[in-house]
Amino acid sequence: MDACEEIRRNLEQVQARMAEAALRVGRTTTDVRLVAVSKTHPAEAVLAAWECGQRDFGENRPEEGAEKIPVVAGAVGTARPTWHMIGTIQRRKADLVVAHFDYIHSVDRLVLAKKLSSLAVAAGKVLPVLIECNVSGEESKAGYSLYGWEHESKVREPFFREVAALVALPGLRVEGLMTMAPLTEEPETVRPVFASLRGLREALQEQLPQATWHHLSMGMTDDFEVAIEEGATLVRVGRAIFGQRSAGVMV
Ligand SMILES: *Cc1c(COP(=O)(O)O)cnc(C)c1O
Numbered sequence: 001m002d003a004c005e006e007i008r009r010n011l012e013q014v015q016a017r018m019a020e021a022a023l024r025v026g027r028t029t030t031d032v033r034l035v036a037v038s039k040t041h042p043a044e045a046v047l048a049a050w051e052c053g054q055r056d057f058g059e060n061r062p063e064e065g066a067e068k069i070p071v072v073a074g075a076v077g078t079a080r081p082t083w084h085m086i087g088t089i090q091r092r093k094a095d096l097v098v099a100h101f102d103y104i105h106s107v108d109r110l111v112l113a114k115k116l117s118s119l120a121v122a123a124g125k126v127l128p129v130l131i132e133c134n135v136s137g138e139e140s141k142a143g144y145s146l147y148g149w150e151h152e153s154k155v156r157e158p159f160f161r162e163v164a165a166l167v168a169l170p171g172l173r174v175e176g177l178m179t180m181a182p183l184t185e186e187p188e189t190v191r192p193v194f195a196s197l198r199g200l201r202e203a204l205q206e207q208l209p210q211a212t213w214h215h216l217s218m219g220m221t222d223d224f225e226v227a228i229e230e231g232a233t234l235v236r237v238g239r240a241i242f243g244q245r246s247a248g249v250m251v
Helices: 003-024 043-051 062-076 091-100 110-122 153-167 187-207 224-229
Strands: 033-037 056-059 082-085 103-107 127-134 172-178 215-217 234-237
Touching (some): 003 033, 043 062, 062 082, 062 091, 091 110, 110 127, 110 153, 172 187, 187 215, 215 234, 224 234
Parallel strands (some): 033 234, 056 082, 127 172
């Protein structure tokens, strides 16, 4: 089977599993968008998925996106995919992100948000963004540390203040939250992480109704069905579409 056929079959399977998960909880398939995470895979893999109708793609490293995105754009003509930045952004790479990406999932500090906002203003655009939250308490995970926010006002209050400043930035439009659950073989164990992010969104809706809190970006290859059952509107799936990444490559 050639690589293109394999990607087609994988995409169909992921979409079918997404639809079943949505149906189980009374949601419709159009409520959840699939972001195909193409990191470490070449532009050809993106184009194969594009041929199958896939329109949203995710990358976690600004430099890799800055190389791949123009190659894909050159090959697809006027219709453009939507490119999602899902990885940690160093402030000095913010210009690459604003130049190449359409949607940012990984805003995790105010200094970065300010930089992204001023670059967007200079480019004459407003960038839709999500705020990355670490609600699992796992130390290796990026994002605002929010473990225990439900019970601890000293965790919650500084975050709400920071988000209020973030929401006011002219070059960004905050649309929701993103999280990464701990890696697990058993997806049920991360259900509380996704439920916690949904709860946090409800709290923010009350605190800061001036922003739209529509999106929850959560769920990857191992846990996207549970994430959809818990309210994900964007799932970020790499391996189940493009296959395993080579060993030793940073994920
Ligand atoms: C790599 C990555 C994904 C996709 O992971 P898979 O396990 O390949 O589905 C999702 N989100 C982020 C932030 C990633 O870096």
